Amino acid sequence: MKQDDGAARRFLLGTLAGLLGCMVLWGAGFAWFVNDALTSPVRPPVADGIVALTGGQGRIExxxxxxxxxxARQLLISGVAPHATTATVAGALQPDLAARLPAGLWHQVTLGRHATSTIGNADETAQWARDNGLHSLIVVTAGYHIRRAIMEIHRTLPDVALYPYAVHPPALQSPLRGSSLRLMATEYDKWLMASLGLARNMTTRAQN
Known part of the structure; x- marks a missing residue:
């Protein structure tokens, strides 16, 4: 009986140590992730195209x-509503920005209406890039989303150079607010799953 109690105690202590180690690793990774998300964007090099992933403020602008x-010479706005038009997208912009845009700029813009997720964005971007013979892309999305977006697009376009351009939506302007931390924790977990290839596998199973 004593031997059984000792084995159970060692197993419990080992399990607790493992859980604690995982929590420490998760916390360290999360701190890196938040710092990375808050990094100011640098001007990307000139590329063949730009893709903006919808889902947050400031990306389209x-x-x-x-x-x-x-x-770049053309832009894909991926993940707009099915019935969206360039006119409705333009109408949602800040008036000062809309007034400064060249009149013919919208002829260089393609609206992607099929994507409903980051993986969908990646697939939509890949099709657009292949159709237009693009070899380099600037990827525009939120700082907390940029790593996962680049990863998923690279999986669909391994031979295309990708340049991240991360914007800072309101959540990143108050990063220590509870809602901001919860959002970034969720995005961090999604990035971990994507890094392990689990997100795309789960999507594939759901479609089958």
């Missing part, structure tokens, strides 16, 4: 600014 500045 940043991509249009880059397009207007000549950082």
């Amino acid at each position: 940043a991509s249009l600014r880059l397009l207007a500045q000549g950082q």
Whole structure:
């Protein structure tokens, strides 16, 4: 009986130590992730195209600014509503930005209406890039989303050079707020799953 009690105690202590180690590793990784998400974007090199992944504030605006500045010759806005048009997208912009955009800029913009997830964004981007013979892309999304977005797009376009351009939505302007931390913790876990290839596997199973 004593031997059984000792074995059970060692097993319990080992399990607790393992859980504690996992928590420490998760916490250290999360601290790195938050710091990375808060890093200010640097001006990317000129590329063949730009892709903006919808789902948060500032992404479309940043991509249009880059397009207007000549950082690429065409832009994909991936994940818009099925019935969206360039007119409705333009109408949702801040008035000062909309007024500064060249009149013919929207002829360089393609709206992707099929993506409903990051993996969908990656697939939609890959199709657009292949159709247009693009070899380099600037990827515009939120700082907490950029790592996962680049990873998923690279999996669909391994031969295309990808340049991240991360914007700072309101959640990153108050990073210590509870809702911001919860959002980034969720995005960190999604990035971990994507790193292990679990996210795409789960999506594939759901479609079968």
